Amino acid sequence: MKMDNGILLSIGQLAKICNISHKTLRYYDDLDLLKPSKVNEDNGYRFYSKWHITRIMTIKQLQEIGVSLTEIKSFLQKDGSANVIDSLQNILAEQENELEEQIQQLQSSLKKVKLLQSQCESIKDKVIFDAHSQIIIKKLQTRRIVFKLYRGEYKPDVFREFYKSIIDNFIQDGVGISGIDSSPLAIFKPDKTSSNIELKIGYGVNSDLISNTYCQEDIAGGEYACYIHEGNYESLMNDLYEMIYSNIEKSGYKVTGPCVVNYYINEAITPQSENFITEIQFPVIKN
DSSP states (O other): OOOHHHHHEHHHHHHHHHOOOHHHHHHHHHSSSSOEEEEEETOOOOOETHEEEEEEEHHHHHHHHOOHHHHHHHHHTTOOHHHHHHHHHHHHHHHHHHHHHHHHHHHHHHHHHHHHHHHHHHHHHHHHTTTTSSSSEEOOOOOOOEEEEHHHHOHHHHHHHHHHHHHHHHTTTOOOOOEEEEEEEEOOOETTSSEEEEEEEEEEEEEOOOEEEEEEEEEEEEEEEEEEEEEEEIIIIIHHHHHHHEEEHHEEEEOSSEEEEEEOOOOTSSSGGGGOOOEEEEEEEEE
């Protein structure tokens, strides 16, 4: 149906044509963004012209790309075609930059999601494989880690502090965390002469990641005696290390260095310590 340019539309008619609510049209009026052509002084009814349809389409298009109503109002109030075009170009350039930043953030988030998915599958496979076993001898590849060194008495809070510090500094240095490719881990070296321990606390990282803030080293590839532990860390520290060490020797192997502890399911994922999943890996050689 052809619409006469001179015909005024009620707020209901305009709302239906433009697929917009009465409330939104009244809000636009309050903002001086879209004033009606006429308001009935007796009942306050608003009436609009066909021109308002085009104006609403423009507002909706700009909103869809993230332009605020304040910016749209400023743009629509420009005088002269040259000013309008310049203003629109500036708005679009700003939105393009913001969208590019959002795309980069989403791509980074996608990488993290894929990494977590991969880790979940790995953890699932490990738990299923080791569920009815004590110690499994595995051939592991060389891994690079970035870490902070701790020497002293065992304190659970040290782990949380160090892991957070590494992540914070990665972000501060502009390195980002996409280079991290493992769950939190630690290289654990007890001091047999005292209650002290030496810990290298950190993360596995891509080989091309460079950090000037923290130490890096490679965990040598080779045969590792691996044990999956389900439960809290206290039982792991107090009871299992000696048992695992003893079972390795009974299996005809000799431990050749500090163990690597992978905290697959940890307090950052669940507050229920009985659901923690930790893998202990001892480098070994056959006796």
